[in-house]
Amino acid sequence: MKRLIGILLALALALSALACGGKEHGAAQNDQNATDAPAQNETPGGVAPPSDGANGAVSGELMPGMFTMLGKAGSFELKGIRFSAERTGTPGGINNWEPSLTMIRTVFELDEWVAYTIQYEYGSAEEAKLGIWLFPHRELSEYSGMELHEMQDNAFFCEYELPYETYPYPLDDMLIVQGAAHKSGEYDMLLTVNGQIVGGAILRFLEKGALEGMSDEQIASMMAVG
Numbered sequence: 001m002k003r004l005i006g007i008l009l010a011l012a013l014a015l016s017a018l019a020c021g022g023k024e025h026g027a028a029q030n031d032q033n034a035t036d037a038p039a040q041n042e043t044p045g046g047v048a049p050p051s052d053g054a055n056g057a058v059s060g061e062l063m064p065g066m067f068t069m070l071g072k073a074g075s076f077e078l079k080g081i082r083f084s085a086e087r088t089g090t091p092g093g094i095n096n097w098e099p100s101l102t103m104i105r106t107v108f109e110l111d112e113w114v115a116y117t118i119q120y121e122y123g124s125a126e127e128a129k130l131g132i133w134l135f136p137h138r139e140l141s142e143y144s145g146m147e148l149h150e151m152q153d154n155a156f157f158c159e160y161e162l163p164y165e166t167y168p169y170p171l172d173d174m175l176i177v178q179g180a181a182h183k184s185g186e187y188d189m190l191l192t193v194n195g196q197i198v199g200g201a202i203l204r205f206l207e208k209g210a211l212e213g214m215s216d217e218q219i220a221s222m223m224a225v226g
Contacts, residue, residue: 188202
């Protein structure tokens with residue numbers, strides 16, 4: 001029995017490692033320009049202007065189908081973000097859209113590995129912490145004044161040291177929302193620098209199999225649903 005428990009614990013740790021820092025980083029990850037990326041006028045949800053986010057305040061609102069900048073973070077500047085799915089959508093289409101702030105994939109399934117690419121510039125030699133958080137959706141005002149520095153009661157958390165090991169190449173990693181522990185629905189994906197929330201997106205995780213057989217166009221049409 002002790003041996004079985006030890007094996008299960010080791011497996012859990014291995015899965016945890018895959019969810020945070022489990023992908024190889026390097027120049028090869030940077031050469032993924034999408035030839036099938038939709039035109040900008042096809043962006044679901046429109047474009048929201050960034051806010052100043054002064055003194056850690058969070059203003060504006062998260063818009064479905066895009067990444068919304070909520071504040072500034074010193075020398076860190078976000079250039080684009082991409083999400084792609086393990087088993088839904090096509091590799092050359094919706095899963096290979098060019099990193100952007102106005103057109104990102106936001107609909108996935110529970111228990112599906114989701115790869116994310118973050119393109120950024122960091123113009124400082126000082127160390128900083130870049131955090132990725134996934135919370136069950138709530139009103140944006142509830143995040144106002146909140147600083148995120150350690151694991152909380154959320155769906156996913158991962159933190160990286162800046163300057164990153166492969167800079168200036170994008171940061172590539174994976175996340176998963178497990179159906180055994182979390183419900184389907186909307187989640188707030190937040191990006192933080194030194195605990196300060198600088199932006200976010202609404203991601204929707206449906207029940208496993210809900211997207212089976214759907215085309216890229218069908219999945220994209222769901223991204224504007226709030």
